[in-house]
Amino acid sequence: MSTETATKANSAAPPGRFARFPMHWLGVVPFAAFVLLFLILPTMKIVIGAFQTADGGFTLSNVAGLFTPSILAAYWISIKISFMSAILGCLIGFAMAAAVVLGGLPRSIRDPLLTFSGVASNFAGVPLAFAFLATLGPVGLVNLFLRSEFGVDLRMLGFNILSFWGLTVTYLFFQIPLMVLIITPALDGLKKEWREAAAILGATNGQYWRMVGFPILLPSLLGTLALLFANAFGAVATAIALTGSSLNIVPILLYAQIRGDVLGDPHLGYALAFGMIVVTGCANAIYIWLRARSERWLK
Amino acid sequence: MKRLWAWAALIIGLIYFILPLVGMTNFSLKMRRGEYSFDAYAKVFADSRFHETFGYSVWMALLTIVFGVFLVVPTAYWVRLKLPYLRPYIEFVTLLPLVIPAIVIVFGYIRLYNTSSWLPLTGSYVGTDVLLVFGYATLSLPYMYRAVDTGLRTIDVTTLTEAAQSLGAGWATIIGRVILPNVTVAVMSGAFVTFAIVMGEFTMAALLNKPAFGPYMQLLGANRAYEPAALAVIAFGITWACLGLMQLVSRLQKTPQRPV
Numbered sequence: 001m002s003t004e005t006a007t008k009a010n011s012a013a014p015p016g017r018f019a020r021f022p023m024h025w026l027g028v029v030p031f032a033a034f035v036l037l038f039l040i041l042p043t044m045k046i047v048i049g050a051f052q053t054a055d056g057g058f059t060l061s062n063v064a065g066l067f068t069p070s071i072l073a074a075y076w077i078s079i080k081i082s083f084m085s086a087i088l089g090c091l092i093g094f095a096m097a098a099a100v101v102l103g104g105l106p107r108s109i110r111d112p113l114l115t116f117s118g119v120a121s122n123f124a125g126v127p128l129a130f131a132f133l134a135t136l137g138p139v140g141l142v143n144l145f146l147r148s149e150f151g152v153d154l155r156m157l158g159f160n161i162l163s164f165w166g167l168t169v170t171y172l173f174f175q176i177p178l179m180v181l182i183i184t185p186a187l188d189g190l191k192k193e194w195r196e197a198a199a200i201l202g203a204t205n206g207q208y209w210r211m212v213g214f215p216i217l218l219p220s221l222l223g224t225l226a227l228l229f230a231n232a233f234g235a236v237a238t239a240i241a242l243t244g245s246s247l248n249i250v251p252i253l254l255y256a257q258i259r260g261d262v263l264g265d266p267h268l269g270y271a272l273a274f275g276m277i278v279v280t281g282c283a284n285a286i287y288i289w290l291r292a293r294s295e296r297w298l299k
Numbered sequence: 300m301k302r303l304w305a306w307a308a309l310i311i312g313l314i315y316f317i318l319p320l321v322g323m324t325n326f327s328l329k330m331r332r333g334e335y336s337f338d339a340y341a342k343v344f345a346d347s348r349f350h351e352t353f354g355y356s357v358w359m360a361l362l363t364i365v366f367g368v369f370l371v372v373p374t375a376y377w378v379r380l381k382l383p384y385l386r387p388y389i390e391f392v393t394l395l396p397l398v399i400p401a402i403v404i405v406f407g408y409i410r411l412y413n414t415s416s417w418l419p420l421t422g423s424y425v426g427t428d429v430l431l432v433f434g435y436a437t438l439s440l441p442y443m444y445r446a447v448d449t450g451l452r453t454i455d456v457t458t459l460t461e462a463a464q465s466l467g468a469g470w471a472t473i474i475g476r477v478i479l480p481n482v483t484v485a486v487m488s489g490a491f492v493t494f495a496i497v498m499g500e501f502t503m504a505a506l507l508n509k510p511a512f513g514p515y516m517q518l519l520g521a522n523r524a525y526e527p528a529a530l531a532v533i534a535f536g537i538t539w540a541c542l543g544l545m546q547l548v549s550r551l552q553k554t555p556q557r558p559v
Contacts, residue, residue, distance in 0.1 A: 024381045025382075027373070027378075027381060027382070028374055028377060028378065028382065028385065028389075030370065030373070030374070031371075031374035031389075034370055034433070034436075037433075038404075038408070038433045038434070038437050039395060039396065039399075039404065039437050039440075041407070041411060042404055042406075042407025042408050042410075042411050043399055043403065043404065043407055044407075045407045045410050045411045046403055046406060046407050046410070049410065092312060092315075095308040096309055096312040098305075099304070099305035099306070099308040099309045100305075100309065102305075103302060103304065103305020103306075103308070104301060104302045104305060105302070105305050105306065105309065109309070115542070115546055116316070118545075119538055119539050119542045120316060122492070122495050122496070122499075122538050122541075122542060123499075123534075123535055123538050124499070125501050125513065126499065126501050126516040126517050126520065126534075127499065127516060127530060127531035127534035127535060128319075129520070130323060130516070130520055130527040130530065130531035131319040131320065131322060131531045131535070132319055132322075133520075133527070133528075134322045134323040134325070134326035134327070134527075134528045134531070135319045135321075135322025135326075136319075136322075140322055140326065141318070141321065141322035141325050141326065142318070142322070172315070173315075173316070173319065176315075176316075230397075230398065233400070234400030234401065234402070236401070236501070237499075237500075237501035237502055237513065237517070240517065241501070241516070241517050241520050251400070251402055254402055254403075255402060255502070255506070258402075258405075258406055258409065258506055259506070266410075269406065270410075273402070273403045273406050276400055276402075276403055277399060277400075277403055280398055280400060281398060284397075284398045
């Protein structure tokens with residue numbers, strides 16, 4: 001009975017609301033139009049184009065065209081680099097954040113570290129590649145030092161800046177700070193009471209971490225991992241400035257495709273871009289889902 | 300023991316971060332054989348292409364900031380005032396540019412706004428400039444929107460609006476002369492991040508064939524040895540200045556304000 005009244009009241013309300021409705025919504029029209037025209041529609045164009053033939057019919061052959069050895073290899077190495085840089089970024093970033101938050105270091109270190117992380121996470125792209133070439137490249141600082149002091153060469157040790165590990169080490173420069181920026185608030189959110197409660201119940205420090213701290217942090221850790229992965233996967237400028245086109249990774253392939261250098265089939269380009277959206281989209285869906293889970297604890 | 304580990308983690312991390320900065324600075328000073336000099340910087344500053352592209356990117360950054368403020372401030376204000384239930388959706392949309400890689404977005408622009416489309420923006424020089432500003436505005440949307448929205452949270456939007464209305468102010472006056480001055484700090488912090496993003500951006504400008512600073516750096520990097528290191532130092536300086544200024548203004552915001 002009462003629900004019925006409620007429904008009636010609800011259905012009575014709309015006419016009055018409806019009259020004001022359009023006026024309210026006019027306020028967000030410019031923003032909606034902008035987002036639609038310059039974010040949603042361009043992306044939709046790519047997604048739809050990935051399933052279209054040259055004359056507009058539906059086809060799966062573009063996406064099927066991705067399953068050639070060279071393109072699959074490009075996706076595979078992109079995913080490997082992104083994953084490795086995300087994992088290492090998470091571990092090292094966590095270690096640094098934990099050192100500052102929990103390690104008993106002076107509090108005066110904290111603000112400078114966060115400020116520096118803000119700067120470093122934005123110092124990506126072309127100049128970052130130059131910085132690493134000047135440091136780890138064939139005539140870079142580290143190599144010259146090793147050669148003059150120890151008579152060894154980084155390349156003799158099997159390290160080449162234009163490689164999987166070269167790119168991974170370079171990406172870490174913006175991955176680690178991002179991790180520090182995201183995980184520091186999460187570490188701050190670990191309540192002292194939880195540790196005390198665990199201690200009262202007789203838990204050792206190790207047990208506290210294994211059974212309380214780590215499970216609470218796990219969603220944030222995994223979520224940030226997904227975010228870092230997407231972050232590295234979409235990075236174009238650093239890779240191009242560092243390796244030219246010598247490394248076969250997806251963003252470089254797509255860049256060359258758009259410039260009209262290689263594949264020469266625009267619809268395969270759509271499919272390549274669509275593949276990128278799928279990979280970063282999945283990573284971010286995981287991030288959003290896990291973040292929602294972790295926020296339950298860290299309020 | 301714990302403190303020892305903490306120091307070790309921090310110091311190893313810092314070495315990783317400081318080494319490339321030392322490396323690029325050191326390299327940028329070594330153009331003259333056998334001694335340190337500022338030759339690479341002199342070469343860069345003497346290059347007319349440097350001035351053109353740098354100036355162009357500064358212009359683009361300023362236009363992007365102005366456009367972003369016009370787009371974001373009224374929207375964020377309106378959503379807070381009248382459509383609060385839309386906030387989660389708007390926030391989700393503003394975060395999309397972090398999910399969709401820039402190269403995909405600009406690929407969509409090129410295909411959607413080419414010369415044979417209904418809105419042939421890539422057909423003219425000014426058209427591609429407009430498209431680039433819109434692209435940059437899209438890239439900076441997550442930072443700009445979040446900054447402004449956080450700024451709006453600290454003021455009482457409803458009361459300010461009602462007070463202004465009762466004094467006879469129209470919407471333009473309310474947004475321009477009441478709301479905007481109250482969120483200046485937030486707008487500025489969004490603007491600094493936008494500036495840093497635009498100055499270093501490569502992908503969009505390169506694929507739209509615009510003479511911006513990012514593509515210029517890449518081109519120089521492919522052809523020269525010492526100048527790129529000098530450019531990297533300059534670019535790091537810009538990022539540092541922008542983010543430093545941002546931190547400074549947001550610290551100003553944290554100082555206790557009079558209750559509104």
